[in-house]
Amino acid sequence: MNRSTLSRPAVIALVTLRLLMAVFFVGAAINKWQQSYITSDRLQRIFLERIEEIDPESFGAWFLEHVGIPHYQPFAWLVCWGETFIGLGLLFGFMTRGAAVGAMLMMLSFAMGGYYDASLIVLTLMFLPLVWWPAGHHAGLDAIWHRRYPQSILFR
Amino acid sequence: MSSPLYPRQPALRRAILWATLASVLLLGACSRGPEPLPADQLRIRINLLCSTCDDFLQCRANASTDGFTLYRMREKSFWAQIATIGDYLIQSLRRKTSDQRPLTVYAEQNGLRVARSTTGAARVDLVSGLISLPDSLIDLRDGSWRSLQGEVLGGCVSMPRREGYAWVRELLGRPLPGATP
Numbered sequence: 001m002n003r004s005t006l007s008r009p010a011v012i013a014l015v016t017l018r019l020l021m022a023v024f025f026v027g028a029a030i031n032k033w034q035q036s037y038i039t040s041d042r043l044q045r046i047f048l049e050r051i052e053e054i055d056p057e058s059f060g061a062w063f064l065e066h067v068g069i070p071h072y073q074p075f076a077w078l079v080c081w082g083e084t085f086i087g088l089g090l091l092f093g094f095m096t097r098g099a100a101v102g103a104m105l106m107m108l109s110f111a112m113g114g115y116y117d118a119s120l121i122v123l124t125l126m127f128l129p130l131v132w133w134p135a136g137h138h139a140g141l142d143a144i145w146h147r148r149y150p151q152s153i154l155f156r
Numbered sequence: 157m158s159s160p161l162y163p164r165q166p167a168l169r170r171a172i173l174w175a176t177l178a179s180v181l182l183l184g185a186c187s188r189g190p191e192p193l194p195a196d197q198l199r200i201r202i203n204l205l206c207s208t209c210d211d212f213l214q215c216r217a218n219a220s221t222d223g224f225t226l227y228r229m230r231e232k233s234f235w236a237q238i239a240t241i242g243d244y245l246i247q248s249l250r251r252k253t254s255d256q257r258p259l260t261v262y263a264e265q266n267g268l269r270v271a272r273s274t275t276g277a278a279r280v281d282l283v284s285g286l287i288s289l290p291d292s293l294i295d296l297r298d299g300s301w302r303s304l305q306g307e308v309l310g311g312c313v314s315m316p317r318r319e320g321y322a323w324v325r326e327l328l329g330r331p332l333p334g335a336t337p
Binding site for chain 2: 048051052053054055056057065069116117118119121122
């Protein structure tokens with residue numbers, strides 16, 4: 001379904017969803033930067049606290065123990081920059097579909113990495129409309145960049 | 157075709173449809189199913205809508221001094237967790253008062269820890285205030301531990317989840333990263 005087939009209420013709902021998710025991700029990113037994830041061992045301490053709260057026989061516990069805790073720095077970079085780029089992409093409607101796919105992958109990674117919760121399923125599914133419909137073509141930069149580069153999949 | 161139940165005017169049809177829907181919701185809200193026991197009357201509290209929770213119940217027999225049985229009501233399967241999202245959304249219409257959870261039974265006697273069973277199920281009923289286990293019952297109101305025939309075996313308390321996991325870690329011989337063995 002392309003832009004022209006969306007009704008006005010659908011466009012309003014889609015853009016509202018995009019902006020709400022943007023606020024969610026930008027807020028999460030600000031929180032990470034304020035807590036100096038990249039320059040401190042904050043994430044490692046969070047992982048060490050988390051591993052006490054989850055089933056020792058779960059994949060999440062194995063992952064935290066063998067991957068997350070010893071190699072926390074790359075994850076700190078991924079989380080900080082990932083949340084920042086996804087939040088800004090959704091906020092400005094720039095590479096929106098890519099940002100939404102990135103958000104879904106990030107949710108999936110959180111779930112697999114010891115932070116699984118049933119609400120994550122719902123949260124992940126809430127990004128599907130932003131992947132399916134061109135949410136960045138309405139009140140977003142994708143509309144401009146798509147006109148300039150109509151062949152590029154980044155701005156569709 | 158026109159009848160009092162199927163009027164010709166679209167506006168009237170819409171009004172009847174909305175009135176019917178509102179009535180169904182209102183009736184549903186009026187009868188939300190049996191009333192669960194108030195949480196403040198329970199010594200052991202179980203959150204039925206937490207599908208990713210492990211609940212540990214430590215039960216001591218009356219005669220025992222240094223041993224106990226540890227019942228672990230485990231988190232539900234993936235699809236059961238999906239179903240719980242529905243339970244959560246419709247709780248204003250139909251509240252959840254009972255649940256079935258996978259069960260693992262551990263025991264500790266004289267410092268020796270064992271896993272006795274990993275295949276059973278526990279049924280939690282917040283209306284009667286009972287947890288039905290394969291070998292016994294736990295009364296959530298006073299924590300009493302009873303045989304299936306109702307004879308009092310001892311008492312149970314809920315163990316904080318962190319402590320429960322720490323206990324299981326020790327049983328498995330998997331200390332926390334950074335912990336001194």
